[in-house]
Each structure stands twice: as structure tokens, then as C-alpha cells.
Amino acid sequence: MRIAVPNKGRLHDPSVDLLERAGLHLESAADRKLYADTVDPEVTVLFARAADIPEYIWDGAAAVGITGRDQVVESGRDLVELVDLEFGRCRLVLAAPEGGEITEPADLAGGSVGTEFPEITRQYLEDEGIDADVVEVTGATELTPHVEMADAIVDITSTGTTLRMNRLAVIDEVLSSSVRLYAHPDHVDDPKVQQLVTAFESVLDATDKRYVMLNVPRDRLDDVREVIPGLDGPTVMDVAGDDTVAVHVVVDEQDVFEVVNDLKEIGASGILVTEIERLVE
Structure with missing residues (x-):
């Protein structure tokens, strides 16, 4: 393959x-x-x-x-x-010069749009019922309105920083990607x-998950279950020769700080937190 x-x-x-x-x-x-x-x-x-x-x-x-x-x-x-x-999350957006005459998609009627995505742009214009020309470029799309190649652009943005630097305002979202x-x-x-x-x-x-292992007195096991229910409930194993059990469980990374403190309060010891490479549910 x-x-x-x-x-x-x-x-x-x-x-x-x-x-x-x-x-x-x-x-x-x-x-x-x-x-x-x-x-x-x-x-x-x-x-x-x-x-x-x-x-x-x-x-x-x-x-x-x-x-x-x-x-x-x-x-x-x-x-x-x-x-x-x-x-690689981003948006394909329709943008036009800030403070210009184009403030909504319908304002493009009879105008032109510069883009590296001509097929997506044509489909968008068709779906919106807008009659406008598509100007295909291979780079520096943000410049096309400023050099009078196009009235607006359809381009990729992640944070919007490049558009703001080039004094372009987002008019509409064309596609999320x-x-x-x-x-x-x-x-x-x-x-x-x-x-x-x-x-x-x-x-x-496995992303943003952590594997937590700990020892806890057997009579506090129900308290542990309330703190860390896990995927299908925590895995519990006897510790030989002791009235203690070992508990293994997967928790969200964002919950680790609070979970560890809660476990300490109910008598857990030997708490170990590790990353998970893969998780097959």
C-alpha cells in the first residue's frame, strides 16, 4: 500500500x-x-x-x-x-479591502475575485447566485485587490493575521478545512x-489523555471511583500481602492536576502519571 x-x-x-x-x-x-x-x-x-x-x-x-x-x-x-x-485547521474566506464598497457577498456582482482556489470560488459564487469573474493566481493573493487585479479574494487563513496586515476584512466563510x-x-x-x-x-x-497509576487502601476504592471513573471504570488489581489495591485509569490531561490532589486527599500513594502513545477503545 x-x-x-x-x-x-x-x-x-x-x-x-x-x-x-x-x-x-x-x-x-x-x-x-x-x-x-x-x-x-x-x-x-x-x-x-x-x-x-x-x-x-x-x-x-x-x-x-x-x-x-x-x-x-x-x-x-x-x-x-x-x-x-x-x-492544519484553517478557513477559506472571502475578503475585501477594509472600508471599501464590498461589505457582503452580493456586493461582488459584476466584479472579480482573485484566488488560488478557482473551482471552490466558482462553486461558491454559483451557490450564492453571484455573477463575478474569477482571477486565478499562484501566490500573493492578498495583493490582488491593492493592485487592481481583483475586487476581493478567496484565500486560506488560520489566524487572520495576514489579512489584517494587508488591510483586508473577512466578508464570508467559504469553506472550513x-x-x-x-x-x-x-x-x-x-x-x-x-x-x-x-x-x-x-x-x-490518546492525544490529551494520561495514564494514571496509584495504590490506595481497599476501603477507599469507592472514593477512587468517584474521582476517576475512567473509560469503563478504573482497573483494580490486588497488591500481594497487603490490604492495598493498585488502580490504573485513563484521564483527560486537563483533569490531571485536580485528580492527583483529590487522590492524595483520599489516601492514595505511589501516584504515577504517564503519557499514552496510542489508545484503542
Whole structure:
């Protein structure tokens, strides 16, 4: 099975890190290399531009791929979304010069929109019933209204900082996006693809979770259950030769500070908190 992964940019490192955390360690993945083997002899990683990955999947060069939802929608390819990988979150927005005449989408009628996403923009204009020209550019989209190439833009934003720096105001949200795992419809049910889905989901499920281990007197066990109910209730094990039990449980990271203090108050000792690499529920 071949997995297409962004070869550079802000999506590359998180994608490779996810593969590593899922247990698919890359081998011989030197810079500028187009592919890499993994510890699984049946899985190979292909490195490609994020915008090209939908085509790689559709043409069969890769069974699955990691790329942004915006790239898949722009490609027009009918791929199957398998997992939202929960990074690379951004919005595709319609923006226009601050203090200008365009304050709502309808004001674009008869005007023009500069964008690197012409297909998404055309569909948006059609859906809104707006007759406007689409000016396709390959970079520096924010400049197009200021050099009179377009009246407004449709562009990606995460924090809005670049738009504000270029004195552009958001008029409407066109599309919300994040990085996701996609597959060709013919490969969705492949056993190896399903293994990959399980691996990725286990990594995501473990994010912001912590494994807590402790010892507590047996007669305080009900108090422990009230403090840390866990996924299906805490795991309890006898400690040999003692009226003490060992308790193991998974808790949300944000609750660890309060949980540890509550456990101390009910007599717990030997409390150990560790990170979780993967969690299969």
C-alpha cells in the first residue's frame, strides 16, 4: 500500500510525526527523496505536493493520502474521507479591502475575485447566485485587490493575521478545512487501509489523555471511583500481602492536576502519571 504525504510546508512535519506515532516508522526518508519505505514491508510513503495528492489517489498512484480538505474539494475528485487528523485547521474566506464598497457577498456582482482556489470560488459564487469573474493566481493573493487585479479574494487563513496586515476584512466563510486521511473508493475496504485507520484513530484518541497509576487502601476504592471513573471504570488489581489495591485509569490531561490532589486527599500513594502513545477503545 502506498500513502501519499505532503512533501514540504506546514503539513509535512505533522504528517510524518503522525505516521511515526502510529508505528509506521520511515526508513531512508532523506530530504528531497520522493518515497520512503516503512517498517511494514507492505507500506510505502510517497512525498508529493499537498495539492497533487488528490490526483495521486484518484489515479491509483497511492491507495490513501494525507492532505487538506480544501485541496480535495478544489480537485473535484470524489475521494472518501476516512479520518479527520485534527491538524492544519484553517478557513477559506472571502475578503475585501477594509472600508471599501464590498461589505457582503452580493456586493461582488459584476466584479472579480482573485484566488488560488478557482473551482471552490466558482462553486461558491454559483451557490450564492453571484455573477463575478474569477482571477486565478499562484501566490500573493492578498495583493490582488491593492493592485487592481481583483475586487476581493478567496484565500486560506488560520489566524487572520495576514489579512489584517494587508488591510483586508473577512466578508464570508467559504469553506472550513483541516488535514484528513483520504482514500480512493476502491481501496476503502482494503485490510491494510483499515489497519491504518485504526492506527491513526488510536493516536488521536490518546492525544490529551494520561495514564494514571496509584495504590490506595481497599476501603477507599469507592472514593477512587468517584474521582476517576475512567473509560469503563478504573482497573483494580490486588497488591500481594497487603490490604492495598493498585488502580490504573485513563484521564483527560486537563483533569490531571485536580485528580492527583483529590487522590492524595483520599489516601492514595505511589501516584504515577504517564503519557499514552496510542489508545484503542
